[in-house]
Amino acid sequence: MTKPHRISLSLAMFVLVLSVPVGFAWVIGDLTNEAARQLAAGGVExxxxxxxxxFGPIWNQLIGILACIGALGAFGTLIWGTATRQLDHRWWWFLLPLVGAGAIVGHGWRVLTAGVIGANIGAGLMIIVSGPVLAVLLMAAAVAARKLSGPPT
Structure with a gap:
């Protein structure tokens, strides 16, 4: 693989891993329920x-759209790199757990930042359920990274 291709594929990996949580959070949107919104409109904090x-409605929209475009573009670039054999297919064992973790983090962000009246039960459940799943995904990525750092098999 030539150096420019290696740089573009590395950049695509970086963009994919960073843009997935932002894109997921934007697509999911605010999870504050309608009853809480109505109470907030009535003056209840x-x-x-x-x-x-x-960052304001326009910037939030722009950042979300750019994150989704970045994730799709990076994913397409990496698929192309794999299809043309410029990217070793073993990299997907490293990337896919990170993408899954990013999706969970994006969704978790929306659950944790939802406005509620009283306790945010969903946040507690999200932490209890997603914590171990995130740990497994990150360990899988670490194992894949360790295998990638060794000689090819």
Missing amino acids: LDYLMRPVS
Whole structure:
């Protein structure tokens, strides 16, 4: 593989892993339920486990769209690289767990930042369920990275 191709494929991996959580969070959107929204409109202050980050409606939209375009473009580039044998297919054993973890993080972000009245039960369940799943996915990526660092088999 030539150096420019290696750089573009490395960049595509980087973009894919970073854009998936942002894209998922944007696509899912705010998970504050309608009853809580109506109470907030009536002057009741909502409770947040974590306050959502906002750059304003236009910037939030732009960042979400760019993240989705980046993820799709990077995925396409990596598929092309694999099909043309410029990317070793073993890299997918490293990338797919990270993409899955990114999807969980994007969804988890929306659950943790939902406005509620009282306790955010969904946030607690999200942490309990997704914590071990994230640990397994990250360990799988670490094992794949370790295998990639060794000699080809």
